[in-house]
Amino acid sequence: MASEFFDKVYKVVRQIPEGRVTTYGHIARFLGTGRSARVVGYAMNASHNDASVPAHRVVNRKGVLTGKHFFGGSTLMEDLLKSEGILVVEDQIQNFEQCIWDPMEHLDQAAYFTDLIE
DNA sequence: CACCTGACTGAAT
DNA sequence: AATTCAGCCAGGT
Numbered sequence: 001m002a003s004e005f006f007d008k009v010y011k012v013v014r015q016i017p018e019g020r021v022t023t024y025g026h027i028a029r030f031l032g033t034g035r036s037a038r039v040v041g042y043a044m045n046a047s048h049n050d051a052s053v054p055a056h057r058v059v060n061r062k063g064v065l066t067g068k069h070f071f072g073g074s075t076l077m078e079d080l081l082k083s084e085g086i087l088v089v090e091d092q093i094q095n096f097e098q099c100i101w102d103p104m105e106h107l108d109q110a111a112y113f114t115d116l117i118e
Numbered sequence: 119c120a121c122c123t124g125a126c127t128g129a130a131t
Numbered sequence: 132a133a134t135t136c137a138g139c140c141a142g143g144t
Contacts, residue, residue: 005140024126028139034127036139041125046142060126067125 009043019085020101030103056080063096
């Protein structure tokens with residue numbers, strides 16, 4: 001069962017468009033927790049049960065595919081990103097700054113919070 | 119019920 | 132400049 005926090009994370013991650021990525025920190029900040037980026041990553045781990053969450057588009061702040069090992073231990077995550085036009089070399093996203101998709105600039109925080117308060 | 123761990127990050131030393 | 136520490140939250144042991 002995903003807690004409220006997890007739900008927020010999933011919802012945001014689902015909004016990430018193809019060819020774009022974001023970081024745990026960005027999501028955490030968007031949710032207002034700021035320093036709970038860890039929990040975001042933890043949520044991703046739990047999200048494996050939910051295929052609608054494109055966890056492969058979420059990387060750490062350096063653009064490194066830290067969670068690729070959790071994608072079946074293969075290059076699946078890397079391959080998925082490449083399929084979306086993202087350059088990945090040795091688990092690191094190239095042109096990372098170009099691919100970054102900051103939820104703060106594309107989503108409305110208030111909308112998310114109110115939606116989850118119900 | 120208390121302690122440990124984890125796909126992170128930024129500040130401090 | 133590099134390494135360590137602490138903070139955050141949930142879930143497992």
